[in-house]
Amino acid sequence: MKLFSYCTRYLPRSCLLICLLLFSAVLRADIWVIDVDGAIGPATADHMERSLDKAITAEASLVVLRIDTPGGLDMAMREMIKVILASPLPIVGYVSPSGARAASAGTYLLYATHLAAMAPGTNLGAATPVQLGGGSPGLPSMPGSDDAKDGKPEGESKENTGAAPPGDAMERKVVNDAVAYIRSLAQLRSRNGDWAERAVREGVSLSANDALEQGVIELVADSMENLLTQLDGRQVALDKKSVTLSTAGETVHYQSVDWRSEFLAVITNPNIAYILLMVGIYGLIIEFYNPGIGLPGIVGAASLLIAMYALQMLPISYAGMGLILLGIALMTAEAFAPSFGLMGISGAITFLTGSIMLMDTNLPAYQIALPMIIALTVFSIGLLVFALSMLVKARHRKVVTGTEHLIGTMATVGRVDGVNAWVWLEGELWHARSESPLQLNEQVRVTAIDGLTAVVSKPTEGEY
Incomplete structure (x- = not known):
């Protein structure tokens, strides 16, 4: 506030206007690019959610999720999709660069975005829950297929099969839940729901051009610049209203991963x-x-x-x-x-x-x-x-340090003065106390240490 008051008081209005324009241009970037790179987990979800909040605060006009992931955790994926669906900004999913993929959880993310795009040489799909992967015989098939008969040989009647094994029932529940979820996203964004179901049930994948032909994505773009050019003027349904994208000539802000997300990714x-x-x-x-x-x-x-x-x-x-x-x-x-x-x-x-x-x-x-x-x-x-x-x-070893190690050792009476006596103990002259009178040069055993006084007693015969 002090800096602003100083500028308004001492700078000419023309210079102030130029400074404000430059300052606003630096602060505001109309298009934000957020990377979803690597396996989707807590760190990826945290980075995307907080970056999207920053984009909303900066009043961005568009957010591009640049996706390259082999999949990840279901819990993190669903949290990210919730944020995408609740976003007040249009979000474009872009599988990039060439050679990238939006596999498994990445396919769900791409279906959740308002517009989906891919770079040439990329692919998406293989959205079967990983816990059921590896060719599990209990995976349900597409309705109407020859093997969609509860995994039983052809010709065996359902009346004689009995209830499905518990493992098969659980697998069916998980797959059916995933199918319903990705179909709901396909219906929300008016994309190919039949192929989405095949991606879950059969683990199929598509290249960029095939995905465009089958209505899975809307755009194929070989670069970010080309993507923004194709997005310009497109209509996006946002909060039950149609929004026209204006991306030509807009500034682009690439949101990097901050220290918090990096620390979370490590731990x-x-x-x-x-x-x-x-x-x-x-x-x-x-x-x-x-x-x-x-x-x-x-x-x-x-x-x-x-x-x-x-x-x-x-x-x-x-x-x-x-x-x-x-x-x-x-x-x-x-x-x-x-x-x-x-x-x-x-x-x-x-x-x-x-x-x-x-x-x-x-x-x-x-x-x-x-x-x-x-x-x-x-x-x-x-x-x-x-x-x-x-x-x-x-x-459990014998104590060799401190006053405790003196207990049990032998000492020699070095001085006697009436009722007072002193003993030589490991080269030092200690004041001694005994229940019986002590004689000069007599051998005694230390039974306790009381401050600076050694409590001694005469050893019995054969104890030396």
């Missing part, structure tokens, strides 16, 4: 979240066993909190988490109460099984690497079984 990487979880658990175990160090407890608590924040956004299996904790508990118990390896081996197997089960999804991008699991399992065995067992043995 929601399943391998990183898994490591943080282990660091947190081990740090707290070491701190609880040997309190006072501080550093393991601080690092462990911080790592565990970050891991919990990341894992609550990922599709984790609570059974897998429980097995991990049980495995750590068994290996810790082996260190404190050796059972000839029974609890240690059982804990290692339980820990390994829980780590494999931890991520409740078949998406490759959200799986914990098997070498990482094996390495941490071996490290856990070494830390919890061998290292902690060595610490336990060390705690």
Whole structure:
């Protein structure tokens, strides 16, 4: 405000007008480009949602989602689609550059946008839920096809088949839900719903030109400039009204990924979240066993909190988490109460099984690497079984530091003055107290240390 008052008071109006025009041109970009790059997850959804909010605040006229994704998590995808459907700005989905794809969850995103475009050499489709992929025999087929008979051989009557197996029923529910979802998006945007259903049920894909011919997309553009040229003058249905796009000569703002989204992408990487979880658990175990160090407890608590924040956004299996904790508990118990390896081996197997089960999804991008699991399992065995067992043995060793190690040692009476006596103890002259009178040069045993006084007693015969 002070800067604005200074400018209005001392600058000529012509200079002020020029400055305001330049300032508004810098602040305002009519077309925003937001990248949806890589596997769709919490970080991708967070970046897109916050970038779209910024575009709305900046009063942008159009948002372009530049898509290149192999798919991702269903929960993150649905959150992004909700934001797209509720957007007051027209949103164009653009699969770019050449060689990019909008597979699986990316197909749903493209169907949700107001206008869909693709660059030559790109593809979309393969929208079957990944958990049911891999040629599962229970996948339902398109109605009317030869194999749409509950997976039974041709000629076998339905009356004799009985109820479908529970696994098949669950698969059908998931696929039918996905079909209904993508069909509703196709109907909303007046696109080819039949092909969308095939993309879910059969996992089919389309190239850019084929997608244009079949009414899956509206445009094929080889560059952002060409896309904006083709968009100019097009009608878009927005909030039950028709909006004409004006993209010729408009400024374009490319919204980059900020530090928050990058940090979220790092910690929601399943391998990183898994490591943080282990660091947190081990740090707290070491701190609880040997309190006072501080550093393991601080690092462990911080790592565990970050891991919990990341894992609550990922599709984790609570059974897998429980097995991990049980495995750590068994290996810790082996260190404190050796059972000839029974609890240690059982804990290692339980820990390994829980780590494999931890991520409740078949998406490759959200799986914990098997070498990482094996390495941490071996490290856990070494830390919890061998290292902690060595610490336990060390705690049972004879004390060699402090005043405690003086208890039980032999001392020589070095001076007697009436009722007061002093003894030589490890080269030092200590004031001594005894229930019986002490004689000069007499050998005594230290039974306790009371401040700066050694409590001694005469040893019995044969105790020397």
